[in-house]
Amino acid sequence: MAKKYKSNQIHTLRDVARASGVSAVTASRALRTPDRVAPETLARVRAAVARLGYVPNPAAQTLASGRSRVIGVVIPSVTNSVFADLLRGVMDAAGDGPFQPQIANTRYLSSREEAILRLFASQRPAGMIVAGIDQSDASRAILRGMGCPVVQVMEIGPDPIDMMIGGPQAEAARAAVAHLIDQGYRRIAFLGARMDPRAQRRLFGYRQEIASAGLPERVLTTPRPSSVTVGRQLMGDLLALHPDTDAVFSNNDDVALGALFECTARGIRVPAQMGIAGFNDLDLAAGAEPGLTTVRTHRYRMGSEAMAMIAAALAGDRPADPVRDTGFELVVRASTRRLPEGAG
Amino acid sequence: MAKKYKSNQIHTLRDVARASGVSAVTASRALRTPDRVAPETLARVRAAVARLGYVPNPAAQTLASGRSRVIGVVIPSVTNSVFADLLRGVMDAAGDGPFQPQIANTRYLSSREEAILRLFASQRPAGMIVAGIDQSDASRAILRGMGCPVVQVMEIGPDPIDMMIGGPQAEAARAAVAHLIDQGYRRIAFLGARMDPRAQRRLFGYRQEIASAGLPERVLTTPRPSSVTVGRQLMGDLLALHPDTDAVFSNNDDVALGALFECTARGIRVPAQMGIAGFNDLDLAAGAEPGLTTVRTHRYRMGSEAMAMIAAALAGDRPADPVRDTGFELVVRASTRRLPEGAG
DNA sequence: TTGTAGGCGTTATCAA
DNA sequence: TTGATAACGCCTACAA
Numbered sequence: 001m002a003k004k005y006k007s008n009q010i011h012t013l014r015d016v017a018r019a020s021g022v023s024a025v026t027a028s029r030a031l032r033t034p035d036r037v038a039p040e041t042l043a044r045v046r047a048a049v050a051r052l053g054y055v056p057n058p059a060a061q062t063l064a065s066g067r068s069r070v071i072g073v074v075i076p077s078v079t080n081s082v083f084a085d086l087l088r089g090v091m092d093a094a095g096d097g098p099f100q101p102q103i104a105n106t107r108y109l110s111s112r113e114e115a116i117l118r119l120f121a122s123q124r125p126a127g128m129i130v131a132g133i134d135q136s137d138a139s140r141a142i143l144r145g146m147g148c149p150v151v152q153v154m155e156i157g158p159d160p161i162d163m164m165i166g167g168p169q170a171e172a173a174r175a176a177v178a179h180l181i182d183q184g185y186r187r188i189a190f191l192g193a194r195m196d197p198r199a200q201r202r203l204f205g206y207r208q209e210i211a212s213a214g215l216p217e218r219v220l221t222t223p224r225p226s227s228v229t230v231g232r233q234l235m236g237d238l239l240a241l242h243p244d245t246d247a248v249f250s251n252n253d254d255v256a257l258g259a260l261f262e263c264t265a266r267g268i269r270v271p272a273q274m275g276i277a278g279f280n281d282l283d284l285a286a287g288a289e290p291g292l293t294t295v296r297t298h299r300y301r302m303g304s305e306a307m308a309m310i311a312a313a314l315a316g317d318r319p320a321d322p323v324r325d326t327g328f329e330l331v332v333r334a335s336t337r338r339l340p341e342g343a344g
Numbered sequence: 345m346a347k348k349y350k351s352n353q354i355h356t357l358r359d360v361a362r363a364s365g366v367s368a369v370t371a372s373r374a375l376r377t378p379d380r381v382a383p384e385t386l387a388r389v390r391a392a393v394a395r396l397g398y399v400p401n402p403a404a405q406t407l408a409s410g411r412s413r414v415i416g417v418v419i420p421s422v423t424n425s426v427f428a429d430l431l432r433g434v435m436d437a438a439g440d441g442p443f444q445p446q447i448a449n450t451r452y453l454s455s456r457e458e459a460i461l462r463l464f465a466s467q468r469p470a471g472m473i474v475a476g477i478d479q480s481d482a483s484r485a486i487l488r489g490m491g492c493p494v495v496q497v498m499e500i501g502p503d504p505i506d507m508m509i510g511g512p513q514a515e516a517a518r519a520a521v522a523h524l525i526d527q528g529y530r531r532i533a534f535l536g537a538r539m540d541p542r543a544q545r546r547l548f549g550y551r552q553e554i555a556s557a558g559l560p561e562r563v564l565t566t567p568r569p570s571s572v573t574v575g576r577q578l579m580g581d582l583l584a585l586h587p588d589t590d591a592v593f594s595n596n597d598d599v600a601l602g603a604l605f606e607c608t609a610r611g612i613r614v615p616a617q618m619g620i621a622g623f624n625d626l627d628l629a630a631g632a633e634p635g636l637t638t639v640r641t642h643r644y645r646m647g648s649e650a651m652a653m654i655a656a657a658l659a660g661d662r663p664a665d666p667v668r669d670t671g672f673e674l675v676v677r678a679s680t681r682r683l684p685e686g687a688g
Numbered sequence: 689t690t691g692t693a694g695g696c697g698t699t700a701t702c703a704a
Numbered sequence: 705t706t707g708a709t710a711a712c713g714c715c716t717a718c719a720a
Contacts, residue, residue: 367692368714409714696716
């Protein structure tokens with residue numbers, strides 16, 4: 001029953017060299033710096049590579065050169081669709097290029113983050129992409145010591161480790177809340193799931209805006225990951241606590257969608273009796289009925305540009321401003337449109 | 345402006361050896377086979393490792409041993425939440441263990457799949473996890489030649505490359521359609537987005553069940569990726585073509601949710617006038633109002649067990665049956681519950 | 689229980 | 705333009 005796993009013979013640079021009648025060094029050069037090799041030699045080597053199906057051994061390359069092609073990507077979780085979008089941006093930008101994104105999950109634990117970074121350091125990565133701007137001092141030190149471009153993504157803030165790309169959280173939240181106020185809502189609650197640092201800053205933005213308008217604050221949060229189900233529960237709890245609530249701003253679109261469903265189930269009319277605004281502009285926000293007002297961030301772009309920034313930095317041209325603000329857009333849809341267009 | 349990236353000094357095994365007064369081999373042994381080292385020596389080595397913050401260089405390990413710790417994970421896309429769940433299972437199972445999942449996207453292209461596999465082969469992976477069972481002959485050959493455990497996930501079928509874990513697609517689809525028929529729906533349509541091989545088999549299951557019940561077939565598909573928005577459009581198109589449709593079974597829950605929203609927007613009552621069943625049991629299916637009937641697969645488990653199967657195989661005990669069926673469960677919710685409980 | 693020697697596949701450094 | 709040689713850091717085999 002015991003199956004034996006036997007590798008196929010894999011060709012090495014020496015095989016290529018032999019097959020094309022040159023030395024291993026020349027074969028290596030033909031692959032890395034083709035312009036320093038005689039055209040005819042180059043052709044022979046390339047032919048041999050193709051014929052043998054030669055693929056360089058990355059371990060040997062890394063060991064010899066002291067640099068790998070790994071781009072370390074450190075995110076809290078792969079399931080959260082927010083990070084999934086970011087990831088897709090990174091992966092697409094890496095494309096068929098020489099870099100190889102390698103993902104690790106912190107599970108929202110800063111202790112794990114440090115361990116992960118130490119592990120990445122041992123790989124001599126070509127670059128690092130880390131989510132958020134709340135790294136511990138230890139983590140920042142490790143990242144600085146890696147000797148490679150580092151991009152913090154999702155948010156921007158002061159004191160970048162190296163480069164940053166992202167959008168402002170608190171301001172974006174303020175804009176959403178301001179819009180609700182603008183539409184005439186006055187008893188506006190905040191619903192939040194998994195209050196990670198970004199969610200905290202959104203909450204902060206909510207508080208600022210509510211306070212400056214002299215309105216009452218109503219905050220309901222849960223440590224559970226955000227989801228439609230959680231949104232329904234939060235909405236239910238909110239209505240039990242504050243039955244007169246007339247609008248909610250939530251942490252994430254799936255929570256907002258849950259709130260919407262809870263309203264549907266209870267016969268509460270949206271947006272007439274209840275305004276609902278989410279965050280992130282997930283696909284479901286546009287597809288919902290009524291459509292969900294939300295804040296569009298640019299996660300895919302953050303991922304792809306982060307990758308591009310690393311590639312550029314490695315090629316010698318680091319952007320003049322190492323901090324790139326991708327901004328945000330308030331996307332107003334039916335779930336908060338209580339006043340006729342142009343009014344308010 | 346040009347910033348120089350300078351690595352911190354990284355300690356090697358020799359540094360550890362020197363610091364603990366032993367040879368490099370002994371230090372290496374202390375780390376890999378602690379029981380073959382004198383307790384006191386072991387303690388010294390460990391102390392040195394901790395003090396220096398030594399982390400082994402994986403490139404050197406791989407080169408010397410001919411095996412890496414990489415587990416190649418080949419999926420079509422990271423954004424699709426179905427694969428995101430799978431991925432989370434894999435990542436969680438890998439956890440703090442010695443293996444390092446490395447993800448690559450085929451973007452649903454079999455040519456890319458082969459290129460990716462060839463690249464993985466050069467890494468001497470410890471194991472491979474590939475989504476689906478529709479690999480090309482070339483891909484299968486490469487996988488076989490890798491000399492490591494290979495698990496095909498998501499579906500099961502005949503002729504596994506090595507091991508398999510997943511659920512039957514056609515049967516699961518049949519069960520959902522049978523349930524709709526059972527509830528008295530008679531003009532049942534299939535809505536499908538991005539018809540990958542699994543979606544095709546679900547469609548096949550739909551056709552079988554519809555045919556065996558002597559009902560009319562109505563199939564609407566789009567090559568676009570599945571989403572709530574796409575679901576709304578498909579539902580709209582369907583109602584234009586076949587206004588008398590009384591139920592839909594869809595490819596994926598997000599499409600089903602889109603269909604539900606479209607019904608809401610048009611004032612079509614669900615489940616009274618329209619039954620809606622989805623697939624995958626995403627969180628939003630449970631949270632929707634009415635709740636969406638769907639088919640639960642076990643994606644997270646597939647991922648974590650695939651990882652476990654690889655670890656077991658490497659440890660020498662390959663499962664007796666290399667094909668593991670994770671089955672499926674029909675999850676009946678309000679969106680199709682037209683008859684009183686127990687009737688039908 | 690510990691150490692010595694050799695090699696893994698590639699690249700950097702020189703020299704030709 | 706090409707090639708010889710010596711790393712890179714670790715592991716396997718063998719020897720002590």
